[in-house]
Each structure stands twice: as structure tokens, then as C-alpha cells.
Amino acid sequence: MSLLEVSDLTVRFGRSGTLAVDSISFSVDSEERLGIIGQSGSGKSVTALAIMGLLPEHAQVTGSIRFNGRELVGLPERDYRRLRGDEISMIFQEPMTALDPTMRVGRQLGEVVALHHEEHRGSIRGEVLDWLGKVGIAEPERIADSYPHELSGGQRQRALIAMALANHPELVLCDEPTTALDVLVQRQILNLLADQLRDRATVFVSHDLAVVREVCPRVAVMLDGRIVEEGDIEQIIADPRHPYTQGLIASARIDRVAPGEPLPSVADYYREDG
Numbered sequence: 057m058s059l060l061e062v063s064d065l066t067v068r069f070g071r072s073g074t075l076a077v078d079s080i081s082f083s084v085d086s087e088e089r090l091g092i093i094g095q096s097g098s099g100k101s102v103t104a105l106a107i108m109g110l111l112p113e114h115a116q117v118t119g120s121i122r123f124n125g126r127e128l129v130g131l132p133e134r135d136y137r138r139l140r141g142d143e144i145s146m147i148f149q150e151p152m153t154a155l156d157p158t159m160r161v162g163r164q165l166g167e168v169v170a171l172h173h174e175e176h177r178g179s180i181r182g183e184v185l186d187w188l189g190k191v192g193i194a195e196p197e198r199i200a201d202s203y204p205h206e207l208s209g210g211q212r213q214r215a216l217i218a219m220a221l222a223n224h225p226e227l228v229l230c231d232e233p234t235t236a237l238d239v240l241v242q243r244q245i246l247n248l249l250a251d252q253l254r255d256r257a258t259v260f261v262s263h264d265l266a267v268v269r270e271v272c273p274r275v276a277v278m279l280d281g282r283i284v285e286e287g288d289i290e291q292i293i294a295d296p297r298h299p300y301t302q303g304l305i306a307s308a309r310i311d312r313v314a315p316g317e318p319l320p321s322v323a324d325y326y327r328e329d330g
């Protein structure tokens with residue numbers, strides 16, 4: 057049994073029943089990282105939100121999402137609340153909207169730690185500073201005492217990553233976690249994620265195959281709510297079967313780069329930046 061087993065997941069919205077996700081199936085083992093790529097509107101975020109139990113009420117979800125053998129479709133909100141942050145966490149694209157603008161960063165991170173682990177209550181400040189250090193924040197004390205708007209975009213995303221990982225969740229969902237960042241910061245955050253998510257089950261959603269390749273050995277390609285291709289990412293880059301994947305790879309020129317080499321998109325930006 058895999059840690060996460062999604063079968064025939066279908067999501068419709070509104071009275072008209074507009075299809076956003078169309079009978080998709082995939083699974084993720086412990087310590088496995090799966091990328092989901094596809095263009096805007098293909099259903100990637102809706103898939104991640106369905107797993108996280110964060111879809112709006114007017115979403116109709118059918119099929120099955122089993123996590124550790126437990127069915128999540130139809131799980132009551134109070135049960136989901138216990139799961140979120142503790143067993144499953146999510147890193148969003150825009151850290152400013154995911155952070156509370158009225159609360160100092162250290163306190164927010166501290167609340168996450170305290171929420172699920174009462175035993176940490178006495179040493180929360182230490183835990184918070186520890187985590188800020190782990191995600192590469194150079195001055196943890198100062199950042200812990202700052203409000204989100206006083207941080208750079210990269211620092212905010214680092215703080216959010218710390219919040220997502222602080223309770224050692226078994227599964228981390230990432231939804232375009234670097235898209236809102238400038239290219240140099242994107243590079244740093246990708247390195248951080250590749251490092252921090254190495255041993256953690258991950259579903260990493262992005263429109264950018266080059267970004268997914270940095271973190272995930274396996275990828276599913278989504279088009280119009282369906283998974284059209286899935287497998288080892290290097291194999292798919294070398295020999296894409298679906299015309300959509302072929303187009304995606306041709307436009308990214310990703311097949312010209314050996315694994316581990318800088319990706320063309322990133323390398324080009326470096327050159328432009330001097």
C-alpha cells in the first residue's frame with residue numbers, strides 16, 4: 057500500500073458541474089517525490105487542494121484519496137484539521153497570502169509547532185529559531201521578530217517552508233512554490249526544497265518541467281483535468297509519448313541538458329543578470 061493513493065478522483069464545480077479534474081489516479085510512496093505538470097487550468101492546484109481538503113463547498117469531489125489507508129474524500133473538517141500541518145502540509149505559491157500579516161513570523165511558526173505538539177511549549181522560541189536556521193535564514197532572531205511585510209519574498213517563502221515542515225509531516229504538497237519569486241531566489245528556494253524534501257513524500261505542482269525536474273524523479277503530466285502521461289522524469293524527457301508532453305519539452309529545451317547541469321531557463325537568466 058502506498059502512502060497516498062488517488063483513484064478516479066474527479067472534481068466538478070458549481071451547479072453546471074464544470075469538470076476541473078477528470079478521473080485521475082496516481083500514488084505516492086513514503087519518501088517518494090511526484091511532480092505534476094501542466095498548463096494553467098489543467099487541474100493541478102485543484103488536485104492538491106482536494107488532497108488537502110481545502111476545496112470550496114461548491115466543489116463536488118468523487119473517487120478516492122487514501123492517505124495511510126484512510127479515506128480522505130468525505131472526511132469531516134474536524135478530522136482534516138488534525139491531519140493538516142501535522143501529517144500533510146502544503147507550501148503555496150504566494151507566501152504573503154499564506155502568512156498572517158498582523159503576526160510576527162516567529163509567533164506564527166511557534167503556533168504551528170505548539171498546535172500539534174504541546175510538549176514543545178516550553179522551548180518554542182528555540183524550536184522556531186532552529187527551524188528558521190534550517191531553512192537558510194541568516195538572522196533567525198531578527199526575522200522571528202519581524203512581520204511578514206518586513207521580509208523579502210524569498211525570506212517569506214523560507215518561513216513558510218519552515219512552517220510546512222516543522223511538524224515533520226509525512227506528505228508535503230507544493231503548489232508552484234517558486235513561481236512568484238525572481239529567478240535567483242527561485243534557484244535558492246529550489247535548492248532548499250530539493251534538500252529538505254529529499255526523504256519526504258511530496259506532490260510538487262508546477263507548470264515548469266525544469267523546476268519539477270530539480271525536485272522530483274517521477275512526473276505526471278496533466279492536460280484538461282486528465283493525466284496524459286506519467287513516469288520517470290528523465291525517461292519522459294528523453295522519449296515523451298503524448299503530443300502535449302512533446303510540445304512542453306520542445307518549448308523548454310530541457311532535453312538538451314544533462315541531469316544535474318544548470319537548466320537552460322535558469323542559466324539564461326544568470327547570463328542576462330551578468
Ligand SMILES: Nc1ncnc2c1ncn2[C@@H]1O[C@H](COP(=O)(O)OP(=O)(O)OP(=O)(O)O)[C@@H](O)[C@H]1O
Nearest residue numbers: 069076094095096097098099100101102103112263
Ligand atoms: N473555486 C473554484 N470554483 C470554480 N472553478 C474553479 C475553482 N478553482 C478552480 N476552478 C477551475 O478548475 C480548473 C482547474 O484549475 P486549477 O487551478 O487546478 O488549474 P491549474 O492547473 O492549477 O492552473 P494554475 O497553474 O493556473 O493554477 C480551471 O478551469 C479553474 O477555472
